[in-house]
Amino acid sequence: xxxxxxxxxxxxxxxxxxxxxxxxxxxxxxxxxxxxxxxxxxxxxxxxxxxxxxxxxxxxxxxxxxxxxxxxxxxxxxxxxxxxxxxxxxxxxxxxxxxxxxxxxxxxxxxxxxxxxxxxxxxxxxxxxxxxxxxxxxxxxxxxxxxxxxxxxxxxxxxxxxxxxxxxxxxxxxxxxxxxxxxxxxxxxxxxxxxxxxxxxxxxxxxxxxxxxxxxxxxxxxxxxxxxxxxxxxxxxxxxxxxxxxxxxxxxxxxxxxxxxxxxxxxxxxxxxxxxxxxxxxxxxxxxxxxxxxxxxxxxxxxx
Numbered sequence: 001x002x003x004x005x006x007x008x009x010x011x012x013x014x015x016x017x018x019x020x021x022x023x024x025x026x027x028x029x030x031x032x033x034x035x036x037x038x039x040x041x042x043x044x045x046x047x048x049x050x051x052x053x054x055x056x057x058x059x060x061x062x063x064x065x066x067x068x069x070x071x072x073x074x075x076x077x078x079x080x081x082x083x084x085x086x087x088x089x090x091x092x093x094x095x096x097x098x099x100x101x102x103x104x105x106x107x108x109x110x111x112x113x114x115x116x117x118x119x120x121x122x123x124x125x126x127x128x129x130x131x132x133x134x135x136x137x138x139x140x141x142x143x144x145x146x147x148x149x150x151x152x153x154x155x156x157x158x159x160x161x162x163x164x165x166x167x168x169x170x171x172x173x174x175x176x177x178x179x180x181x182x183x184x185x186x187x188x189x190x191x192x193x194x195x196x197x198x199x200x201x202x203x204x205x206x207x208x209x210x211x212x213x214x215x216x217x218x219x220x221x222x223x224x225x226x227x228x229x230x231x232x233x234x235x236x237x238x239x240x241x242x243x244x245x246x247x248x249x250x251x252x253x254x255x256x257x258x259x260x261x262x263x264x265x266x267x268x269x270x271x272x273x274x275x276x277x278x279x280x281x282x283x284x285x286x287x288x289x290x291x292x293x294x295x296x297x298x299x300x301x302x303x304x
Contacts, residue, residue: 001109001128001131001132001133001134001135001140002110002112002131002132002137002215003131004031004110004114004115004130005025005031005130005139006031006053006115006128006130006142007021007026007027007031007146008027009124010078010118010148011023011026011027011030011161011221012031012235012239013021013235013236014234014235014238015230015231015232015234015264016231017227017230017231017232017233017234018124018232018236019047019063019230019232019235019236020122020125020127020144021064021071021117021126022042022045022047022048022130022236023070023126023144024043024126024127024144024213025042025045025054025075025117025167026041026261027040027128027142028036028116028128028169028259029041029080029112029116029169030113030114030124030173032068032113032114032169033113033114034080034172035048035113037078037080037172038078039242040078040110040184040246041075041078041241042239042243043184043239043242043243044077044079044180044183044243044249045075045077045187046074046076046077046184046187046188046191047074047077047236047239048188048236048237048238048240049187049188049191049192049236049240050066050196050202050203050236051191051192051202051206051207051233052064052065052066052198052200052201052202052206053200053202053205053206053209053210053213054184054200054201054203054209054231055200055201055212055213057217057222057230058210058213058222058225058226058227060225060229061124063198063228063229063232064125065198065199066132066156066196066197066202067196067197068086068088068119068163068165068196069086070196071084071085071165071167072084072167072279074187075167075169075182076173077179077180077184077187078180079172079173079174079175080136080166080169080172080173080177081169081170081172081173081255082167082168082169082170083105083109083167084117084165084166084167085098085101085102085105085164085165085166086098086163086164086165086166087099087157087162087163087164087198088163089163090128090216091254095122095157095158095164097158098154098157098164098209099154099156099164102118102139102156102157102164102166103132103139103153103156104134105166105168106139106166106168107132108116108130108168109168109169109170110131111173112170112247114168114169114270115128115129115142116128116129116166116167116168117166117168118156118165118166118167119161119163119165119166120157120159120160120161120163120266121141121142121143121151121156121159122143122144122145123143123159123160123204124161125144126144127141127142127143128141128142128304129141129142129145129166130148131143133150135198137152137153137154137228138150138151138152138153139151139152139153139156139174145233149189165192171204177222177247182294184243185302186302188240188299188302189233189299189302189303191203192204192295192299197235197276199227203230203268204292204299206290207288207289207291207292207295210229210288211285211288212283213226213290214275214284214285214288215281215282215285216280217294218275219276220276223270223275223276226270226275226284227267227270227271230266230267230270231262231267234260234263234264234266234267237256237259237260237263237264237291238260238264240260241253241256241257241259242254242257243261245257252298252301252302253303255294255295255297255298256294256295256298258261258290258291259291259294259295259298262287262288262290262291263288263291265285265287266283266284266287266288269284269287270284270298
């Protein structure tokens with residue numbers, strides 16, 4: 001049996017809802033030989049800027065619907081190099097081939113001292129594969145809630161939502177800080193302007209979808225869905241703010257501080273007040289509109 005010690009200690013999560021893929025990958029980077037990339041990874045991968053929103057019921061799964069294979073390219077924007085294996089809906093004919101390839105990737109990464117991020121390890125959320133037991137044919141896992149568990153080899157990619165998506169770090173490339181900054185701006189703008197694929201509203205459009213939902217559809221039944229969205233995106237915006245602060249982009253840092261604070265304020269209102277009242281709905285919509293305006297201004301600066 002081989003196992004790597006990984007924790008979520010040191011990962012800033014200001015709401016407790018930080019997006020599981022970003023949180024898991026950051027934890028893997030932090031506790032690896034690539035820890036120098038830790039501070040940048042959530043922003044440099046673009047996840048600090050990405051938003052997707054389902055207009056029907058704010059379904060939490062909508063925050064995880066995109067072209068999955070793009071993860072490799074997005075995480076490599078930081079200067080890391082990644083390996084990736086996937087098997088999506090309708091690809092049953094290659095299920096065993098891809099699963100065996102993923103297990104091989106996992107074992108290689110663990111042998112090299114780096115944990116691996118995989119879909120559905122945490123029950124319809126990403127988690128971390130921290131080891132493997134060849135004798136028992138099982139993978140050792142760390143869930144997003146910090147609990148450790150294990151799954152049989154033959155269950156990888158066939159758990160709650162039967163999709164296989166496994167990404168590992170396999171090296172690094174020479175990339176200057178200036179290039180990381182400029183490429184991160186390009187990634188952020190591409191998403192915020194809707195250039196990345198998703199069937200749901202994305203980027204700045206997600207604001208309008210959420211505002212419309214809050215004002216006209218929000219009820220007790222969907223209140224937790226709203227909390228999930230607000231908590232997820234607020235926690236991510238913190239990383240956008242801190243990224244630009246680190247790179248001394250003062251105007252962008254100021255704008256993203258405002259974006260983060262508006263999302264965080266909306267999250268706090270959701271957690272402390274009855275959101276079904278019209279006055280509270282107006283407060284939430286106003287905060288989201290404030291964040292949208294600041295982020296739209298940020299897009300202009302990043303394009304320039």
